[in-house]
Amino acid sequence: MxxxxxxxxxxxxxxxxxxxxxxxxxxxxxxxxxxxxxxxxxxxxxxxxxxxxxxxxxxxxxxxxxxxxxxxxxxxxxxxxxxxxxxxxxxxxxxxxxxxxxxxxxxxxxxxxxxxxxxxxxxxxxxxxxxxxxxxxxxxxxxxxxxxxxxxxxxxxxxxxxxxxxxxxxxxxxxxxxxxxxxxxxLTQLKLSSDYLKSLSGVKVVGDVKLLENNKIIDKRNGDLLFTNYGISGPPILDLSRKVNEKNKKLEIEMPLINNIEDIKEFRNLLYSRFYTLSHFSLERWLMGLVDKKFINMILKESNLKAETPLDLIEISDLEKLLNILLKSRFTVIGTKGFENSQVTxxxxxxxxxxxxxxxxxxxxxxxxxxxxxxxxxxxxxxxxxxxxxxxxxxxxxxxxxx
CATH class of the missing domain: 3.50.50.60 (FAD/NAD(P)-binding domain)
Structure with missing residues (x-):
């Protein structure tokens, strides 16, 4: 034979x-x-x-x-x-x-x-x-x-x-x-539309990432997420990339900027408590204990707040905005890295x-x-x-x- x-x-x-x-x-x-x-x-x-x-x-x-x-x-x-x-x-x-x-x-x-x-x-x-x-x-x-x-x-x-x-x-x-x-x-990386990618390149976050279409969750994964100069990578992103190709529509990813959050609601309450306990801190000093320092410039710009602002001078509405950025940041997906960088067809x-x-x-x-x-x-x-x-x-x- x-x-x-x-x-x-x-x-x-x-x-x-x-x-x-x-x-x-x-x-x-x-x-x-x-x-x-x-x-x-x-x-x-x-x-x-x-x-x-x-x-x-x-x-x-x-x-x-x-x-x-x-x-x-x-x-x-x-x-x-x-x-x-x-x-x-x-x-x-x-x-x-x-x-x-x-x-x-x-x-x-x-x-x-x-x-x-x-x-x-x-x-x-x-x-x-x-x-x-x-x-x-x-x-x-x-x-x-x-x-x-x-x-x-x-x-x-x-x-x-x-x-x-x-x-x-x-x-x-x-x-x-x-x-x-x-x-x-x-199983390929995602390209994002964001003004912050250059400064965030190399930053890693461990946690949940959701793929959204018109604010509706169509897939959710967990693991190591790595920002790059073109967008984002990591095993959860590779798995989500299949849905991006299937949908071929405008999509967003939603993710925390803080590592290893198991319960968003519980952690939000914890941040509220810490915010008032540390009210003598500046905003920048508070953020330094929560996120990679490369995120801080993005957070300040997105919240329209200054680094030196004391926490006790921040309005509740601005605090809510900060918490949403920390726990549910969104980025627009503009495509994938294509066959050249994909692991599977x-x-x-x-x-x-x-x-x-x-x-x-x-x-x-x-x-x-x-x-x-x-x-x-x-x-x-x-x-x-x-x-x-x-x-x-x-x-x-x-x-x-x-x-």
Whole structure:
């Protein structure tokens, strides 16, 4: 049995390894001059390859498409699979699981060693231009054509095109009869409209952030929020970015400027109490104990108050304005940082055209579609890599079960 794996990302590589372990002849086609290029950038270079809380609820897809695949090859299965290759896990905050070295190149180099041990042929700088099916598959590159019994299509989406996932390969599946759901970037930073971004760049706040449309909350997340010179970043922002693309309307984010507020109402009462207790303080001195000093200039301008104003001279109406700024600051969202900076692609090949148990195409027999190329995307925190590895393994085992 001769099997082509189109794409040398996590899904394609793990599928090739599983097939080769079971004595199948596999060739990986990769358009770049190296494989697993995108994997090196995951988890800020540390490779957050799964999450302790993986469930189908962490994914955006039609008809709960991911459930069977995630049950067939679970988080624990992936951890054990990697352990057998020598990769030990470490658990960090919010359930994120990394290699114990905290380096993505540990995972990349281990997978490369496994490919080498199994003598899997990897054709680099070999972009697949077309796939045709008669009795067998004809896979054509610029240099030559190859013949295969089965094909696993694992080219990724459109995110981070510098890694090779530029979205051009969707056309190959479309030419085979598949349909593509419109794509847009997710897990990316948000661009904001604000006069204060330059001065706030580098400031971090830990807390809740809400995405609002016409004053209505459409999503809410919690975690580390980081201001930049273009807007805002951080895991909660990356998760919210999907809604920004879906809505494509004027939106706002609302967030506190004070860290780790668990109960806004309770904290507001506390601030009232402190305000009167410290009435001999200047406004600036009071703010210095509450927020990063880089926020103070913004707060003063937005409240139209002076730094040296004593608290006991501030009117109740101005205090209310101050508390709203401290606890519920709003910023207008003007867009995202796009595919170039996104970690995952929303949209892709319609899952209704793929068998949810085997990942075989419902249109072309012996063609399997895995990973990001289909209309599945997960939350930030290791969920997308889990999907890549799970789908790759399930497709490989589906092939093996039919041989």
């Amino acid at each position: 001769k099997i082509a794996v189109i794409g040398g990302g996590p899904a394609g590589v793990i599928a090739a390894i599983e097939l080769a372990k079971n004595d199948q002849e596999v060739i990986i086609f990769e358009k770049n001059n190296r494989i697993l290029k995108k994997l090196l950038a995951t988890g800020n270079g540390r490779c957050n390859y799964t999450n302790n809380y993986v469930s189908s609820e962490n994914y955006n897809c039609k008809d709960n498409f991911v459930e069977n695949v995630l049950e067939e090859f679970t988080r624990d299965n992936l951890i054990d699979y990697f352990k057998l290759m020598g990769i030990e896990p470490v658990l960090e905050n919010r359930g994120k699981i990394f290699p114990v070295t905290l380096k993505a190149n540990t995972v990349v180099n281990t997978l490369l060693e496994e490919l080498d041990d199994l003598r899997i042929e990897v054709l680099l700088d070999s972009e697949v231009l077309s796939i045709k099916k008669k009795n067998k598959f004809s896979v054509k590159t610029k240099e030559k054509s190859f013949e295969f019994d089965k094909v696993i299509f694992a080219v990724g989406g459109s995110s981070m095109p510098s890694s090779g996932s530029d979205g051009k390969s969707y056309k190959i599946l479309e030419n085979l009869g598949h349909n593509k759901i419109e794509t847009f970037p997710a 929303c949209g892709g090949i319609a899952t209704s055209e793929i068998n949810k148990d085997t990942l075989e195409s419902n249109i072309i027999d012996d063609l399997y579609i895995v990973g990001e190329v289909m209309d599945v995307d997960g939350d930030c925190g290791g969920y997308n890599l889990q999907w890549a590895f799970s789908s790759g393994i399930v497709a490989a085992r589906s092939i093996l079960s039919r041989i």
